[in-house]
Amino acid sequence: MTPIVPPGPERAPLAIEAIRDVERRALAELDAAVTPAEVHDVAVRHVKEFVDALTHQTIAARQVAASIAEREDDARRRERVLAHLAADSRDESVPLGIALTRSGWTRRLVGADGAIVRAEGRVTTVGEVPGDEGVSAVLEWVGSRDEEVVVAHDMAVTAPGIAASLPGVLAVLGIALPDGQALVWLRHQPPATWSERDVDDAVALRGHLVEALYLRGRKEVRATEALQRSLLPGEMPAVDGWHLQARYDAAGAGLVGGDWYDALLLPTGKVALVVGDVTGHGLQAAATMGQLRNTLRAALMTTQDIAAAAERLCEIAALTLPGEVATVVVALLDPATGQVEHVSLGHPPLLVVGPRGEATWGPRADAPPLGIAAERPPAVRLDVPDGGALVLYSDGLVERRGESIRVGLSRLERAFRAGSAADVDDVVRSTRDPGSADDATLLVLRRG
Structure with a gap:
């Protein structure tokens, strides 16, 4: 037969x-x-x-x-x-984690019982998943593996320490995404073995998600840039006998930080100059910068005492922006006399340049950075000589990794040796680290 x-x-x-x-x-x-x-x-x-x-x-x-x-x-x-x-991942109106978990597609792709997404600063889950401790443990484990795709058919064998925090979970399939983000699938019922096709589909989805995260990141960068541009002065105020110039240079790799500058002609005829630097990058830093800038503007318009204005800024920030940290310098110029009164909240010192390029650092007027302590900062006076200049800047202009800030300050001094008329673009090029991960601001007030 x-x-x-x-x-x-x-x-x-x-x-x-x-x-x-x-x-x-x-x-x-x-x-x-x-x-x-x-x-x-x-x-x-x-x-x-x-x-x-x-x-x-x-x-x-x-x-x-x-x-x-x-x-x-x-x-x-x-x-x-x-x-x-x-x-779904390209729907930028919805956070990526929600886009991936609001329907059953993510679990259905590989036949999983549950899925966990960590993306854009939040963790989202769908289906059968462990408690918060287990979710955190498995996300950290996937992120620590230094692999784009992590496959575990038997967690008790592959990672017994992690398995202890994942009761009922037999198998894990995870894809690591940029910046510590991840998508993890869980299986509770046998057969727990992930097929070759499951792994191939996970790899294919990872490619789509990496692209989606890039596009979403570019959208945030564009929004941040637009917000920042809207908060910088459109043009400098015209002041008889004085000339104002400013430059802002974003951080490398397209990062947008929390630097800002301002020049405000007050009702008294005096001119308020501001340079500030909010810790961090991105939309949150730019939004914080906008709130600080507007709060300080309002305070300067309602009081002639810049120390009181700075104190008011610290008090309001402590109430409305808890946890945010920034450095700020405020200078108040009397155009008729050249006298400047200034306060500093943890900001680098002002630089006074003479007509022949002699450079001296202004008196220290340090108080703790905004967000560290809400106290009234001391005000200090200085004079800008005829033909001289006052230079305000952020630390991104002078700091370089692995180098003392004193070296950067000396570099800034040398950039003005030709005199107060030194070109601001040349100053930025000669002092700025082109590979810096921090943005940089330069504000120059020239007399005469």
Whole structure:
């Protein structure tokens, strides 16, 4: 009896060979048959074998076709799910974590019982997931593996320490994303083994998510840049006998920080100059900068005492912006006399430049940075000589990694050796670290 041929595309040639074998044996036995009875017996027996083999071949062919159709259906299903997830990830009106968990597509892609997403500063879950401790543990574990795709078929064997915080979880499949972000799938029920296709789909989705995060990041950068531009002075106030110039240079790699400058002509005829630097980068830093700038403007407009204005800024920031830290310097110029009164909240010292390039650092007027302590800063006076200049700047202009700030301050002094008329763009180029991860601001007030 010819054995039944197992199903599968690779088995089809074997089934055909079984039929041919029946044919070869039948012909050989017919050649050996002598009597009509022997011929009849051979013919009947092999016709039955041929019919059986043909039946098995037909069954095998149908099973092969069904197997192929099932694989094709599964491939189309996975492609459809992947397409939905790629489209959802590009919906920038929704946080990425919510976009990936608000429907069942993420779990359905690899047949998971639960999924965890850490993206854009938040953690989002869907399905069966452990408690907060377990969620944090598995996210940190995936992020620490230094692999783009992490596959664990048996967590008790692969990471027993992590498995202890994941009750009921048998297997983990994770994809690491830029900046510590990640997507993790969990399986609670056997079979827990991730298939090769599961892993391939995870890799494909990772490519879509990396692109989506880049596009979302560019949108935030554009929003931050637009906000920052809207908060910087459109033009400098015109002051008889004085000339104002300012430059802002964003950080490398497209980062936008919290630097700002301002020049405000007050009702008294005096001019208020401000340079500030909020800790951090991105939209949050720019938004904080905007609130501080507007609060300080209002305070300067309502009081002639810049120490009181700075104190008011600290008090309001402590109430409305808890946890935010910034350095600020405020200088109040009397254009008629050249006298400047200034206060500093943890900011680098002012630089006074003489007409022939002699440079001296203004008196210290230090108080703690804004956000560290809300106290009234001391005010200090200085004079800008005829033909001289007053230079305000942020630390991004003078600081370089691995270098003392004193070296950067000396570099700024040398940039003005040609005199107060030194070109501001040349000053920025000669003092700024082009690879700095901090933004830089320069504000120069020239007399005469």
